[in-house]
Amino acid sequence: MAEPTADHATEALPAFRDAGGGVNPLFLAAIEILLEEGDAARLAMLAGELHEADVADLLAALTPDERVAYVRLMGEGFDFATLTEVDESIRLQILKALSPAVAARGVGALESDDAVYILEDLDEDEKQAILERLPISARVRLVRSLDYPEESAGRRMQTEFVAVPGFWTVGQTIDEIRDDENLPEDFYEIFVVDPIFHLIGTVPLDRLLRAGRNTRIADVMRENQYTVRATEDQEDVAQLFKRYNLISVAVVDDSDRLVGVLTIDDIVDVIEQEAEEDIRALAGVGDEEMSDSVFYAARSRFPWLFVNMFTAFLSASVIAIFDDTIAHMVALAVLMPIVASLGGNSGTQAMTVTVRALATREIGRRNALKVLGREMTVALINGAIMALIVGAVASLWFTNHEVGVVIAAALVANVLTAGFVGVVIPLGLNAAGIDPAVASGVLLTAITDMVGFSAFLGLSTWWFGLV
Amino acid sequence: MAEPTADHATEALPAFRDAGGGVNPLFLAAIEILLEEGDAARLAMLAGELHEADVADLLAALTPDERVAYVRLMGEGFDFATLTEVDESIRLQILKALSPAVAARGVGALESDDAVYILEDLDEDEKQAILERLPISARVRLVRSLDYPEESAGRRMQTEFVAVPGFWTVGQTIDEIRDDENLPEDFYEIFVVDPIFHLIGTVPLDRLLRAGRNTRIADVMRENQYTVRATEDQEDVAQLFKRYNLISVAVVDDSDRLVGVLTIDDIVDVIEQEAEEDIRALAGVGDEEMSDSVFYAARSRFPWLFVNMFTAFLSASVIAIFDDTIAHMVALAVLMPIVASLGGNSGTQAMTVTVRALATREIGRRNALKVLGREMTVALINGAIMALIVGAVASLWFTNHEVGVVIAAALVANVLTAGFVGVVIPLGLNAAGIDPAVASGVLLTAITDMVGFSAFLGLSTWWFGLV
Numbered sequence: 038m039a040e041p042t043a044d045h046a047t048e049a050l051p052a053f054r055d056a057g058g059g060v061n062p063l064f065l066a067a068i069e070i071l072l073e074e075g076d077a078a079r080l081a082m083l084a085g086e087l088h089e090a091d092v093a094d095l096l097a098a099l100t101p102d103e104r105v106a107y108v109r110l111m112g113e114g115f116d117f118a119t120l121t122e123v124d125e126s127i128r129l130q131i132l133k134a135l136s137p138a139v140a141a142r143g144v145g146a147l148e149s150d151d152a153v154y155i156l157e158d159l160d161e162d163e164k165q166a167i168l169e170r171l172p173i174s175a176r177v178r179l180v181r182s183l184d185y186p187e188e189s190a191g192r193r194m195q196t197e198f199v200a201v202p203g204f205w206t207v208g209q210t211i212d213e214i215r216d217d218e219n220l221p222e223d224f225y226e227i228f229v230v231d232p233i234f235h236l237i238g239t240v241p242l243d244r245l246l247r248a249g250r251n252t253r254i255a256d257v258m259r260e261n262q263y264t265v266r267a268t269e270d271q272e273d274v275a276q277l278f279k280r281y282n283l284i285s286v287a288v289v290d291d292s293d294r295l296v297g298v299l300t301i302d303d304i305v306d307v308i309e310q311e312a313e314e315d316i317r318a319l320a321g322v323g324d325e326e327m328s329d330s331v332f333y334a335a336r337s338r339f340p341w342l343f344v345n346m347f348t349a350f351l352s353a354s355v356i357a358i359f360d361d362t363i364a365h366m367v368a369l370a371v372l373m374p375i376v377a378s379l380g381g382n383s384g385t386q387a388m389t390v391t392v393r394a395l396a397t398r399e400i401g402r403r404n405a406l407k408v409l410g411r412e413m414t415v416a417l418i419n420g421a422i423m424a425l426i427v428g429a430v431a432s433l434w435f436t437n438h439e440v441g442v443v444i445a446a447a448l449v450a451n452v453l454t455a456g457f458v459g460v461v462i463p464l465g466l467n468a469a470g471i472d473p474a475v476a477s478g479v480l481l482t483a484i485t486d487m488v489g490f491s492a493f494l495g496l497s498t499w500w501f502g503l504v
Numbered sequence: 505m506a507e508p509t510a511d512h513a514t515e516a517l518p519a520f521r522d523a524g525g526g527v528n529p530l531f532l533a534a535i536e537i538l539l540e541e542g543d544a545a546r547l548a549m550l551a552g553e554l555h556e557a558d559v560a561d562l563l564a565a566l567t568p569d570e571r572v573a574y575v576r577l578m579g580e581g582f583d584f585a586t587l588t589e590v591d592e593s594i595r596l597q598i599l600k601a602l603s604p605a606v607a608a609r610g611v612g613a614l615e616s617d618d619a620v621y622i623l624e625d626l627d628e629d630e631k632q633a634i635l636e637r638l639p640i641s642a643r644v645r646l647v648r649s650l651d652y653p654e655e656s657a658g659r660r661m662q663t664e665f666v667a668v669p670g671f672w673t674v675g676q677t678i679d680e681i682r683d684d685e686n687l688p689e690d691f692y693e694i695f696v697v698d699p700i701f702h703l704i705g706t707v708p709l710d711r712l713l714r715a716g717r718n719t720r721i722a723d724v725m726r727e728n729q730y731t732v733r734a735t736e737d738q739e740d741v742a743q744l745f746k747r748y749n750l751i752s753v754a755v756v757d758d759s760d761r762l763v764g765v766l767t768i769d770d771i772v773d774v775i776e777q778e779a780e781e782d783i784r785a786l787a788g789v790g791d792e793e794m795s796d797s798v799f800y801a802a803r804s805r806f807p808w809l810f811v812n813m814f815t816a817f818l819s820a821s822v823i824a825i826f827d828d829t830i831a832h833m834v835a836l837a838v839l840m841p842i843v844a845s846l847g848g849n850s851g852t853q854a855m856t857v858t859v860r861a862l863a864t865r866e867i868g869r870r871n872a873l874k875v876l877g878r879e880m881t882v883a884l885i886n887g888a889i890m891a892l893i894v895g896a897v898a899s900l901w902f903t904n905h906e907v908g909v910v911i912a913a914a915l916v917a918n919v920l921t922a923g924f925v926g927v928v929i930p931l932g933l934n935a936a937g938i939d940p941a942v943a944s945g946v947l948l949t950a951i952t953d954m955v956g957f958s959a960f961l962g963l964s965t966w967w968f969g970l971v
Contacts, residue, residue: 058743059868090747098870214713224710225692225751242709243691246681276525279776280557282769284692284751301768302749308772309746312779313860316786320856321849327857327866331878335885338853342886345849346893349842356841360834367827370837374823374844374953375816382788382812386805389787390794393780399794401526403565411798418802419809426813486841 053091060098068095072106080110093122096131097328105134117143121154124326126333129158137163141170148222149175150195150303153182157192182297190274191267193307194288194297197221200228201254203237208250225285225300229258234294236264236287264289267296274299275307276398315396318474319389321345341479348483352377355487359494362501368435369497372444377489379423380451384481387412387459392474395467409460416456417449424448443500447493454488455481520558527565535562539573547577560589563598564795572601584610588621591793593800596625604630608637615689617662617770620649624659649764657741658734660774661755661764664688667695668721670704675717692752692767696725701761703731703754731756734763741766742774743865782863785941786856788812808946815950819844822954826961829968835902836964839911844956846890847918848949854879854926855948859941862934876927883923884916891915910967914960921955922948 051063064083071080084092084107096104096119108115108131120128132140132155144152144167156164156179164183168176178196185191198221201210210227214220227245229238238258248257264287265274277283278301288297317323321341325334356363356373363370391408394400400408424445432441462480463473518530531550538547551559551574563571563586575582575598587595599607599622611619611634623631623646631650635643645663652658665688668677677694681687694712696705705725715724731754732741744750745768755764784790788808792801823830823840830837858875861867867875891912899908929947930940 058865059870062870088748211713215716223708241690242713246678246709249682279772281555284768301751305746305772305775309775309779312776316783316856316860320852322853322856327861331881335882338882339886342846342849342890345846346890349845350897353838353842356838360838363837364834367831370830371820371823371827374841375820378816379809379812382809385787386789389783389789393783394794398525403526403529414798415802415805419806423809423813430817
């Protein structure tokens, strides 16, 4: 295929995405040529109409230098909301390359939740440099949001919303909305407040539209709305949205005064992030992103490998206790990983089910014992079946049915242990306030390895009267 | 604490949830007593105002018989939308216990998406028994949705929506909405269609409210809206919602005619379900739910354990090749699980990152090689560090520095292999149209075990000139 030229690029307008849903290499090449030539007009023609999420994917596909060149060349045409859609490392790289004045202009044009999202990960002095260039009203609002704890509702909320008194009519409210210049970009409900901004109800827009113009707002509002405190953790807020299928929810401060609104599109990111965190934690992968450097990735993964090294040596020292037994009967060394591996895998199954049940609040003090009983029964069933198969195969392999009996017994013992610790470890960690997904995996395989090796080798030593 | 009586229950009204967010045992006990006494009035008083999501949690906490008793006793007060919030096994159990007439009355009162969700998992004859008791118009609508493939947009969409011609004015539209009795329960945008129902634009409700009454709808509508085809897979639809932060999206048929609308609250469930499927698949756990029987759970987990048994014997036979080597030097049997385990864990890290990057479309043909290079570099860095530590400890432990050199070399080889297959297996499975999360884990540990054992034992055999 011929290398696309800039002319070709802007005239034939290659599609942004290829068949696989990724950034079209042709489009990417055209952008790179325009960046090199510094052709702002054609760049705007080619990329100006893209959705911010598409621009985010485009930035991720460019080199660091090209990203900055892109933002500079687009100038006022670059929507800083794009930066809420890219990986943190890309966001920081771009922001650090821009002057505080340019960054302040871009951030100042955003809604408060997007502005906070962009500012929160910056170093304190960079954050200040941008904040002090903003108009006082915007600055005060952003600083107040930034004062809330990380990953709280206050950090994620939007401080632009529509609030009216209950004695207004529907018609008055609609007229007010028509005239108001400072409305949020998108909104799905309006809030009803008393004179000191205590929330007394909400009116979804479809209800507002269905009501007659002369109806009082207080007569159409929902009074039993869900609200969240600004200090609440985003994960708890996400649970609320999921449980009650909410689209937006009012955020109140400690005096129950309305301070902001959270909408589902922010919460979707949180929901995905929390599931993602569980997946990564279970595999011992930290918060790395595709765009992070290899050194960052290697360092973030090392702690788990380090702990794993420690537990692997522990397991090895369990084996070392029985080295004379192994010297007398090498078949045991051949078979022992089977016991450890099957224990580890059935334990991982029980643990995963428990970790997810904790995450979705399906498990609590009320039914913990029932879940444990369930997992032990599953372990007993599958452990017994595996013991039969593994025992039979081992007997035939080494033409020694006693080996088969011993490995079957050790396997049942290890799988039962695995089922037990697979439930108890996550529950215990959770009760102790530790994220069960993070530490469960390491602890579990350490235990199933050690129990597996010692059960099989110990039982063999006793049974065969070795040593 | 005294056993709560029915009187106590309805007068003191225990809170529905306890401090941990689970169902309050006191509340549960009160409900159970009312069910036993068949006290419909008090049951309605205690549970009648609960949100359907709360009733769903309540049903999950009751015994199967109590669940049916609850639905019967609540009568018309039982909202069948509750059944969209419970596990599949609970939903089927309740529906099978109710007469088709009662089920038809309950399903008939629902919006189309909830009705389809409830009907789709029933056996064909049960489904027909309910459908034939519905009014013809509802039946036709539901059958059309049920004709779309499982997990498609057509199955999840709501067929109730507001559609108006573009020449209408904003005022005319609002008046029409005020008068229309058949509006969907909640809606966030109205659709603009031509006479044969081709979608030509959308108007979010906040835009409708902001516009003057005399403005033409065609002048306020968004023309570049995203749409999905009814046959599209729900996972792809979820990607669209996530990528572009959508709240609702129009669903069109093969002739581009508007047939329904998908809203974010349905998609949130899909997003969570897809992440959940990845977590479970990586751990070898199937689609079991907390409320499934132990036998179902055991059976759904067995296939992975069976494959794991097979691969464990494969690894064992690799060890068996070197049984003479082990007989000469038992230290090798002590150390060999370390090499296998660390390889398995670093491979799992690489694999998890790749599986998730595939799920979020961050990886494609364009950057596959780059990702592979990245993972190999991470493997080289962490493999080298681990090799140094493990080599040193092994040397000291067995006061034999040659053992240290051999294990270090084997470890680097295995961790590099792990990094390679951790990327290549999921990419290969994905290209072959197989869910990478399902099969990657088994394949990966099989390879890292075999490579780990053979590298360490083979290298030792050669180095020490054994056998």
